[in-house]
Amino acid sequence: MKTVIKWDLPLIKDIIIKYLLKVVIASIVVAAVGVLAVTFLKSPEYSSNVQLSQNDNNASQISTYSQYVKTKNFRRMLNQKVSAQKKWKNKDYSIQVESGDNSVFFTIVATSSNAEFSQFLANETxxxxxxxxxxxxxxxxxxxxxxxxxxxxxxxxxYVKIAGLIFIPAFLLFGLISVWRFIRSGRVEDAKFPEKVYQVPYLGELEIKGK
Known part of the structure; x- marks a missing residue:
């Protein structure tokens, strides 16, 4: 017994045009909207840093510096500097100490949504x-x-990564919705569907009107 698989090109073409193409276009639109939303809603972040080194080669000391810049006392002094500048008063920022493993070199990094403010923070810190x-x-x-x-x-x-992360689930979702609607409807929307699938000759269409 042989199994014969027959590819019906017209039917495949219709499926691609009616369903797959629509799903792809809808997914692209959703991905584009998502990228635009990220562009307008996400504030840019600017970082400025200063380089320092621990002179006695005691690399373990650097972890205490990282803790120190997070203390209330340190933040109070830095906030006083910030508050003295009216244009940056109440602006959000972050201060971090970064270093490599067992390295005596470390970096103080100041980050905010304003480039000039970040550089100011780094100097004051x-x-x-x-x-x-x-x-x-x-x-x-x-x-x-x-x-x-x-x-x-x-x-x-x-943006490419974000678009991809949005496109893939959108494509799967719209694809499932299309399949569900196709199965749920149970209708033959194409008049030539029987001819394409079952090779039943297309003889025309009959319109029945009620009295």
Whole structure:
């Protein structure tokens, strides 16, 4: 017994045009809307950093610096500097200390939605750190390797990735909806469907009108 698979090109073409093409177009539209939403709703982030080093090669000391810049005392002093600048008052920002594993070099990173503000934060953070860290932490022995860098956007939005992440679930969802509607309707929308699928000659259409 042989199994014969016959490809009905006209039918496949109709399915592609009526269902697959519509699903693809709808998914592209949804992905485009999603990318536009991310573009307008996500605020850009700019980071400025200063480079420092621990002079006595005690790399474990750097973790205490990371904790220090998060203390209420440090934030209070930095907020006072920020509040003195009316144009940046109440703006959100973040301060972090970053370093490699067992490295004596570390970076203070200031991030905000404004490039100029981020650079200002980095400079002020450095000044506060140099003047006050030794008062609260023992073993502070650091050198400043650089002043605040020009602020840049370290995490640019990957629009292609976002579009793909939106397109795939949208395609699957619209595909399932199309299949469900096709099965649910149980109607032959194409007058030539019997001829394409079952090779029954198309003889025309008959319209029956009620009295």
């Amino acid at each position: 450095l000044e506060i750190f140099i003047k006050n860290a030794g008062k609260y932490i023992s073993g502070v022995n650091v050198s400043v390797l650089s002043k605040a860098s020009n602020a840049s956007q370290p995490n640019r939005v990957n």
